[in-house]
Amino acid sequence: MTVLQVCPLLPSLEEALRANYKIVDEPSSEVVAAITSSRYGVTHDQMDAMPSLRAIVHFGVGYETTDVASARSRGIVVSNTPDVLTDCVADLAVGGLIDVLRRLSAADRFVRRGDWLSDQFPLAVKVTGRRVGILGLGRIGRAIAHRLAAFDCVLSYHSRHQVADVPYAYADSPVALAEGADVLVVATSGGPATAGLVSAPVLAALGPAGYLVNIARGSVVDEPALVEALVSGTIAGAALDVFADEPNVPPALLGLDNVVLLPHIASATTETREAMGELAFRNLHQFMTDGTLVTPVP
Numbered sequence: 001m002t003v004l005q006v007c008p009l010l011p012s013l014e015e016a017l018r019a020n021y022k023i024v025d026e027p028s029s030e031v032v033a034a035i036t037s038s039r040y041g042v043t044h045d046q047m048d049a050m051p052s053l054r055a056i057v058h059f060g061v062g063y064e065t066t067d068v069a070s071a072r073s074r075g076i077v078v079s080n081t082p083d084v085l086t087d088c089v090a091d092l093a094v095g096g097l098i099d100v101l102r103r104l105s106a107a108d109r110f111v112r113r114g115d116w117l118s119d120q121f122p123l124a125v126k127v128t129g130r131r132v133g134i135l136g137l138g139r140i141g142r143a144i145a146h147r148l149a150a151f152d153c154v155l156s157y158h159s160r161h162q163v164a165d166v167p168y169a170y171a172d173s174p175v176a177l178a179e180g181a182d183v184l185v186v187a188t189s190g191g192p193a194t195a196g197l198v199s200a201p202v203l204a205a206l207g208p209a210g211y212l213v214n215i216a217r218g219s220v221v222d223e224p225a226l227v228e229a230l231v232s233g234t235i236a237g238a239a240l241d242v243f244a245d246e247p248n249v250p251p252a253l254l255g256l257d258n259v260v261l262l263p264h265i266a267s268a269t270t271e272t273r274e275a276m277g278e279l280a281f282r283n284l285h286q287f288m289t290d291g292t293l294v295t296p297v298p
Contacts, residue, residue: 001288002028004050006036009059013277020285033057035284038080039246041065047074055287059280060267061085062217063297064191079283079293083139084275085267090143092266093185093215096239097132097148099260100211101125101183106257125211125236128152133181135174135198136188136216137163144185156180159188174198178205183213190217200225203235211237215266218244227252230259241266 003021005014017023017035024031027049034042034053038060044067047053056066058080068078099105103124110121128151134141137157145155145168156169158177163170171177174197178184184206188194198212198221206212212235214221223244229235230253237258243249246264253259267273283294 002030002032003284004028004031004034004046004053006034006042006046007040009035009037009280010273010277012274013059013281016277016281017284021288033284033287035059035280036066038062038065042071044070047071047076054291055079055284055293057280057283057287057293058297059276062190064189064217064219068297077287077293078297079280079287079295080297081276081279081283082295084279085272086139086143088269088272089140089215089266090147092241092262093140093144093187093213094147096215096241096260096262097183097185097211097213098127100213100237100239100258101127101130103258105260109257129154131156131180131182133157133171133177133184134168135159135177135184135186135220137166137168138187138189140215141185141187142166144187174202175205178202178207178210181206181210183211186212186214186216186220188216188220190219194220196220196222198222198226200229203229206235208233208236210235211239213239215241218242218246223250230256 001021003023004027005023005025027046029051031050032052033055035057036042038058042056053076056071056076056078061080061082063080071078107121131154132148134145134157137159156171158171158174186198203225227250230238239260241262242264249261286292286294
């Protein structure tokens with residue numbers, strides 16, 4: 001029952017792993033399951049080095065760093081940890097939206113610099129009643145919409161498929177979604193299918209009074225186009241929890257007061273991370289018991 005631990009994990013999860021399985025940190029022919037995070041995944045080379053591998057367990061909702069199709073072609077099942085992080089990610093999306101529109105982080109810096117002693121902080125933008133477009137109306141997108149409804153926001157969305165049981169207006173493209181929104185919230189999954197989905201034309205459609213909030217994946221946004229849009233004033237501001245090359249943040253963003261920069265912390269609460277760890281362990285344990293998973297990827 002040898003398990004490859006690909007990367008550092010939650011301490012409580014690592015403790016449970018060591019207590020129940022033989023844990024190794026290098027691929028070998030003995031490994032039957034691998035546990036990893038959405039940041040690292042399992043590479044093709046690692047799969048090649050583990051001919052007995054039959055399960056890949058992800059600590060996190062994302063799994064785009066693992067080639068799931070390739071894994072399945074090798075007879076490997078793949079799991080992630082959905083649902084348990086939905087609330088915290090949605091909370092952070094709303095928090096980032098409020099922060100960048102009301103300029104909370106900028107106001108904090110204003111006070112700490114001592115600027116309030118000699119000047120008045122500039123006016124910000126009202127949150128209530130804003131037109132918000134949500135790119136990706138899955139579990140997290142719906143949770144974000146549910147929260148923003150309490151702010152009387154006018155909500156619209158774009159997804160690969162129109163969702164039948166929601167009251168929000170559907171836009172048939174990301175550009176159309178941005179054209180009708182004051183704020184564009186990115187909540188879609190990562191991976192090749194969505195790479196660069198928020199392109200320069202989408203940002204141009206959002207316009208000089210529009211804001212971008214990204215709690216999805218850095219790859220979904222054309223990052224050079226976003227930097228250019230923020231520097232040139234093509235859009236008004238952004239709240240970003242994810243980046244294309246984490247932990248590297250484009251230097252041009254560091255000096256901008258209209259950008260909220262966060263270190264990929266959407267799910268980073270004690271309660272959520274522990275729940276993710278418990279679900280990841282349950283996936284591994286169930287696979288080792290009967291060959292099935294609690295939450296296989298779609």
